[in-house]
């Protein structure tokens with residue numbers, strides 16, 4: 167494990183410029199499919215570092231692949247850089263307050279400015295190590311757009327961009343250091359549009375066909391479906407258009423957005439088909455016409471125990487990291503703004519740190535394959551895990567108890583702790599990549615495990631072939 171100390175040095179030698187990059191992307195806070203400046207900052211910086219960059223892959227202008235080296239095992243690092251709507255927040259503030267400059271109403275409430283930068287730095291550090299030691303390997307950094315309420319990686323998986331990887335590595339900013347032990351849900355998301363017939367609601371109601379009635383009946387139908395869904399399945403809806411504001415006009419158009427989640431892709435697809443039939447029934451009952459516009463889908467995360475164990479051993483060799491009194495003080499103050507329920511929610515992601523009273527938890531949390539537990543969110547990393555053995559870690563970037571998609575997460579996004587956690591992630595991923603390249607038998611074992619878990623079923627992209635990546639959009643569901 168002598169490579170671990172070397173990786174630590176490689177990352178630390180470059181940390182300043184990468185902290186700057188993370189801060190720049192935090193300030194840009196660009197939304198899904200609109201991350202033009204964030205993607206370009208990453209692409210041009212890794213190009214300057216000697217990687218060959220292909221921009222605009224898989225039909226998405228903000229997706230890119232950067233590659234260095236040739237031959238040997240091919241290791242991919244996955245980075246994200248999209249923000250969330252409505253979460254603009256003043257950096258370091260202890261109250262919910264939008265950033266004063268008014269540059270954007272968005273905010274990095276999931277820490278993807280750190281995620282992308284940490285994975286980018288890991289790719290560069292691994293490449294540096296291989297080059298310095300004459301080791302044959304190919305390193306790729308994937309600039310993956312649109313993770314939030316979208317599925318950039320699913321489109322990239324469909325385009326075959328991960329097919330020739332031997333392993334994929336990623337991470338997510340969090341409140342402790344650990345192997346990522348959550349089995350996320352697969353999901354499917356679609357718009358349901360009802361087209362009716364307008365009429366005077368009092369003079370000629372018999373001539374009208376209400377699109378709003380259809381939308382309401384669909385929601386009622388789906389609410390009855392809930393009792394008969396698989397365990398852990400989730401169905402959410404939002405009104406995109408409720409048919410206007412006039413009571414004296416029969417609504418001619420109404421639109422709903424539905425997200426269906428279930429433990430595996432086939433369950434999500436099946437449940438989605440039932441939701442579609444309910445919508446068709448609502449249209450039939452109201453004499454309206456139904457139009458379904460598929461939005462996105464992603465697969466559940468398939469854990470690779472072989473790779474998770476390698477990541478754990480490297481993270482443990484790195485150990486935790488030191489924090490300053492100022493870090494602890496800021497975390498303590500942030501914790502005072504967090505509700506008790508949020509502390510409990512943080513604990514769900516980790517095995518041992520239940521209701522940990524300390525402001526910052528930096529020691530590496532216990533890991534065993536049987537500790538992997540279901541979590542009811544989704545990520546498009548799921549699609550990568552079905553194509554290639556994949557492992558991910560979490561690192562302590564925020565005060566213990568900080569909730570995802572919260573103003574507190576945005577507020578801490580440029581704090582020293584966020585940067586320490588990002589560097590720890592870069593070191594863990596780079597060290598894991600080096601360990602894997604030096605032990606090709608482990609890569610073979612990881613592939614065998616993937617084949618066994620996938621069974622006879624090859625990866626089936628959950629997005630129908632005719633659905634293309636959408637242009638920039640602004641809706642906010644996640």
Ligand SMILES: [Zn+2]
Nearest residue numbers: 276277278338
């Ligand atoms: Zn996230």
